[in-house]
Amino acid sequence: MRITVAAIPTTAPGRLLLCRTTVRCPECRQIGVFSAITPDIYFPEQETPWGKRKVHAGSRICLNEDCRAHVFVVCQNQKLVQAIPPERIDFDSTNVPARVLLALEEAIACHATECYSAAATLARKTIEEICEEGGAKGKNLEDRIKALGASIVIPQLFIDAMHDIRYLENDAAHVMAKTYGDVGRDEVEAAIDVAKEIIKACYQYVAIIDKLKALKKSATP
Ligand SMILES: [Zn+2]
Numbered sequence: 001m002r003i004t005v006a007a008i009p010t011t012a013p014g015r016l017l018l019c020r021t022t023v024r025c026p027e028c029r030q031i032g033v034f035s036a037i038t039p040d041i042y043f044p045e046q047e048t049p050w051g052k053r054k055v056h057a058g059s060r061i062c063l064n065e066d067c068r069a070h071v072f073v074v075c076q077n078q079k080l081v082q083a084i085p086p087e088r089i090d091f092d093s094t095n096v097p098a099r100v101l102l103a104l105e106e107a108i109a110c111h112a113t114e115c116y117s118a119a120a121t122l123a124r125k126t127i128e129e130i131c132e133e134g135g136a137k138g139k140n141l142e143d144r145i146k147a148l149g150a151s152i153v154i155p156q157l158f159i160d161a162m163h164d165i166r167y168l169e170n171d172a173a174h175v176m177a178k179t180y181g182d183v184g185r186d187e188v189e190a191a192i193d194v195a196k197e198i199i200k201a202c203y204q205y206v207a208i209i210d211k212l213k214a215l216k217k218s219a220t221p
Helices: 014-018 098-112 116-133 141-151 156-173 177-181 185-219
Strands: 020-023 031-036 044-046 050-055 055-059 068-078 079-084
Touching: 020 068, 020 079, 055 098, 079 156, 098 116, 098 185, 116 141, 141 156, 156 185
Parallel strands: none
Antiparallel strands: 020 031, 031 055, 044 050, 055 068, 068 079
């Protein structure tokens, strides 16, 4: 559910000025120093072997005028430890076909909520959708990735990485797999990074080149 705040209170108590937190907005994905819109809740300080722990929590609002999303934050010693809704990996959705976009957004949403096995499955689905959209044919995903690799300009390392995403999902999907425990935050982030690069090669480089061609044409007498 998306919650937005229409306006920041104009008579904010002075303490609000202290409650600013750097957050990547879960809605518009812009990063900024978000201001508090109500006084934070301060919990009693706790002594730990690592020093004093000061925890406070409260409401923040995205500074992007077109977004104004509400985010609840929990901070420890002035550093963000939890945002609700959680922060999400940023990506450029320009020219990305709807079915590819949906799979990638769901992978990123699962990553944000620490559901890494589900995120790995959706990262693989993103690759499947890219192959489908690109008309890459083959009897299985391995063959379709090879066909896609032959039709786009991208370093071979990324094509190899797409095969790794295929295996990653296998590990995530089969509970008995020995490597099941290996599908974690780092593996999923790497898979999403690869998917983003493939998306650039398939949909976004072409758009930039088309723009440059159009500029060239309009500049020609
Ligand atoms: Zn925002």
